[in-house]
Amino acid sequence: MFENLTEKLTGILNKLTSKGRLTEKDIDEALGMVRRSLLEADVNFRVARDFVAAVKERALGSDVLESLTPGQQVVKIVHEELTSLLTGGEHRLMPSSQPTNAVMLVGLQGSGKTTTAAKLALSLRRQDRKALLIAADLRRPAAIQQLETLGKQLDIPVYSEDPASSSVVQVAKNGMKRAEELGVHWAIVDTGGRLQIDNELMKELEEVKAAISPQEILLVVDAMTGQDAVNAAEGFHEKVSLTGLIMTKMDGDARGGAALSVTRVTGVPIKYMGVGERPDALELFYPDRMASRILDMGDVLTLIEKAQESVDENQAKEMERKFREASFDLEDFLTQIQAVKKMGSLSQIMEMIPGMGQMSSKLKAGALDDGQIERVEAIIRSMTREERQKPEIINGSRRRRISRGSGTTPQDINQLLNQFRQTQKMMRQLSRSRNPKNLMSLFR
Ligand SMILES: Nc1nc2c(ncn2[C@@H]2O[C@H](COP(=O)(O)OP(=O)(O)O)[C@@H](O)[C@H]2O)c(=O)[nH]1
Ligand SMILES: [Mg+2]
Structure with missing residues (x-):
């Protein structure tokens, strides 16, 4: 991104x-x-x-x-x-006093509404918030099925009706009833979209809105569409008063313009962003962390959160402590690499490490491939425990031994050690600042 x-x-x-x-x-x-x-x-x-x-x-x-x-x-x-x-207003879902709330997802066709509905339900479940998915896109029969399949995969309930004998408003209303019966916190309403904003679509959305008074109306926008996304956001906001935005396809080669302009133009905050096709590829949006990522100051906090999702909790806590105390060694680096592999795309993870953003574009350009990651893993595996904990003891002869053991060259090992030292330095600076969240301390 x-x-x-x-x-x-x-x-x-x-x-x-x-x-x-x-x-x-x-x-x-x-x-x-x-x-x-x-x-x-x-x-x-x-x-x-x-x-x-x-x-x-x-x-x-x-x-x-x-x-x-x-x-x-x-x-x-x-x-x-x-x-x-x-930054623009409230970037989190707004809590209400009611036990069951609705979030309505709206947007143009293909922007990612249905996929995002499922991602959102999964993300809420991770915060112990139960959700029901409501299939209120009756334009295409395949849309209902798509949501049902996703629900089944993720074990999240889906409410749907036969599109031949129902209406969007009915489905939304009955779906809300079901959500209340089930006692879920959030009903996520997936709606239909058109290729362009048209009156019929807006009328339909306004009716659903009037019928269920959703707590949140989130516009799902495809970040790859650039200024068109901003125009769509203005159009939808005018008709249905959005409470927030979800930028999807931020993993693609979106140039970023939409994400950077849309809040200033519409006044509506981005609440989430989609960073891949997988159900867990949805991230909360934090303006300061995003700014840090754009300036390649890294986003260590999101990285830690991701690690917490894929590593077990104790391991993650330990990792966080090490980050803060800058006592992170190559052994941890290896654990991290393994966790990273579980987390999904390596290039996404790298964007979050200070100074590594540039590496991520290289990765995409094919210069740094999975083979290289395997190599890093092999190198660390060929080190003794002591070497992993105190890489500074690695001298010429140790370096030769490690390179023989891992089938790499001493240059490869130097490169890895240099990278590691850089990361360690960053962490040390980070931990020295009173507020570790404040990445700017790196520059003072
Ligand atoms: N790469 C990527 N693809 C996405 C993302 N969100 C959605 N998609 C893809 O976009 C396409 C359209 O998504 P869908 O949810 O059916 O859009 P809808 O018409 O708005 O419901 C699907 O192929 C999704 O897998 C994302 O964040 N990243
Ligand atoms: Mg859909």
């Missing part, structure tokens, strides 16, 4: 931080490039313009240029402004 944008922004900002002193002209030039990168990423031009203006005002208005680390101050401002760009 966002590889191109990340590469460009980090390039521009690294150049700034490498200079000791900055002039107004330096800032102007850098921000001009930032603006161009945003436009190339398909960010709405007004959003890009205002963003750059806000950064510039802050960068020139305060003592940034006089500070000892002007470049880093600018990075900090860019991070904060990106966070603010992505």
Whole structure:
């Protein structure tokens, strides 16, 4: 996600931080490039313009240029402004006093509503919130079946009716009744979509809305459609008053423009994002973490959460402690690699590790393949326990032994150790900050 944008922004900002002193002209030039990168990423031009203006005002208005680390101050401002760009109201599902609430998913055909309905139910179950899926897309008989299949796979109940003798409003109402009987916290209503916004569709959605008064109306938008996604969001919001957005297909080569513009344009917060086809490929949306990812400052918190889902809880707690204390060794690295394999796509995981975002685009370009991961695993396996815990003892002869044992070259081993040292350094800096959530401390 966002590889191109990340590469460009980090390039521009690294150049700034490498200079000791900055002039107004330096800032102007850098921000001009930032603006161009945003436009190339398909960010709405007004959003890009205002963003750059806000950064510039802050960068020139305060003592940034006089500070000892002007470049880093600018990075900090860019991070904060990106966070603010992505922030809009309540980013979590809104709780209510009722025991059973409805979330209605709306969107254009193919945006990912049905898939996301199932993902959302699964994600809620992981937080001990039960859900019922309601199949209220009667346009295509296959849609009901698709939801039923997903429900069966994930062991989540699905409410449906024979489309020949029912209506969307009926299904929604009866589905809510069933949800109350079952005592589930959330009824997730999957609705039909069209290729374009049309009156008939909007009327149908308004009727469902009136019939069940959903707590949440979430628009499911395909991030790959760029500015069209933003236009769709404006259209839906006008008709049915959205409470939030779910950006899907963020795993694809979406340039990022939609995600970066949509909240500023509509005022509606992104609540989740879809990052793959698998049922567990749905992530909560956190503006600050996303800003960190875009600037390749990593997203260690999401990484830890992912690990918690795939590693058992004690192991994850231990891992988190090690992250914080920076006592993470190669042994843990190996455990992590194995957990990562369970978590799914490696490139997604890498995006969350500080400084590794660039690696992830290489991975996608095929330069870093699963074979290389196997190699890393083989290298660590060929090390003694002591070497894994104290990699600094690995000297020339140990290096040769390890490379023979793992069928790799001493260069491969150096490379791995360098990477590992970098990661460790990041963690140490991270743990030194009072608030480990504050990744910006890495830059102070
Ligand atoms: N790669 C990827 N594919 C997705 C994601 N969400 C949905 N899809 C795919 O998009 C296609 C359309 O999804 P579907 O849920 O049927 O869309 P609907 O018409 O809005 O209900 C399916 O092939 C999904 O697997 C996502 O986050 N990432
Ligand atoms: Mg569907």
